[in-house]
Amino acid sequence: EADIYQTPRYLVIGTGKKITLECSQTMGHDKMYWYQQDPGMELHLIHYSYGVNSTEKGDLSSESTVSRIRTEHFPLTLESARPSHTSQYLCASRHSSSETQYFGPGTRLLVL
Amino acid sequence: SQKIEQNSEALNIQEGKTATLTCNYTNYSPAYLQWYRQDPGRGPVFLLLIRENEKEKRKERLKVTFDTTLKQSLFHITASQPADSATYLCALGAGNMLTFGGGTRLMVKP
Numbered sequence: 001e002a003d004i005y006q007t008p009r010y011l012v013i014g015t016g017k018k019i020t021l022e023c024s025q026t027m028g029h030d031k032m033y034w035y036q037q038d039p040g041m042e043l044h045l046i047h048y049s050y051g052v053n054s055t056e057k058g059d060l061s062s063e064s065t066v067s068r069i070r071t072e073h074f075p076l077t078l079e080s081a082r083p084s085h086t087s088q089y090l091c092a093s094r095h096s097s098s099e100t101q102y103f104g105p106g107t108r109l110l111v112l
Numbered sequence: 113s114q115k116i117e118q119n120s121e122a123l124n125i126q127e128g129k130t131a132t133l134t135c136n137y138t139n140y141s142p143a144y145l146q147w148y149r150q151d152p153g154r155g156p157v158f159l160l161l162i163r164e165n166e167k168e169k170r171k172e173r174l175k176v177t178f179d180t181t182l183k184q185s186l187f188h189i190t191a192s193q194p195a196d197s198a199t200y201l202c203a204l205g206a207g208n209m210l211t212f213g214g215g216t217r218l219m220v221k222p
Binding site: 031043048103105 | 120213
């Protein structure tokens with residue numbers, strides 16, 4: 001099991017609410033990623049970070065934002081959730097010396 | 113645009129047989145290719161990596177081939193077991209980024 005954690009695992013909220021999805025890793029990895037995955041579909045990169053104070057948007061347009069104040073922590077925030085944000089969100093990390101990405105268990109989000 | 117194709121239909125095989133999964137891609141020149149396993153409700157787990165200058169890699173019952181001319185990778189599981197039932201994702205890598213295919217669901221029946 002990889003030492004990368006996501007909370008909450010499941011979240012049901014109403015439209016317009018602000019939410020933060022947490023991701024932490026204890027492996028000392030410098031690179032971290034957020035992916036969005038709908039059931040049976042491919043993972044789409046929405047944000048990534050190469051280190052502290054570094055954040056970039058991924059290929060898939062997303063209304064979410066991220067921050068990287070500490071190496072081990074890479075939270076994702078939705079300022080105003082909408083039903084179109086309903087999906088699974090996966091956090092991953094890797095060390096610069098390796099191409100292998102380690103994934104967290106995911107957060108399954110349902111916006112009503 | 114870049115495209116990665118994995119068979120979206122589930123692959124059903126009998127226990128003990130060899131499972132072969134295909135990953136085809138277009139408009140891409142990956143430096144390496146990875147295969148991941150994903151179980152329902154879980155994050156993907158890394159299995160194997162093969163680089164553009166390698167033809168074949170093995171790990172226990174797993175074997176992956178990479179043909180950059182055909183733009184194709186094949187993933188084999190020999191002596192398959194019901195515990196191998198999962199969705200298998202291929203991912204093309206360049207630099208710090210991975211681009212994932214949609215995965216193929218494998219069902220191994222006892």
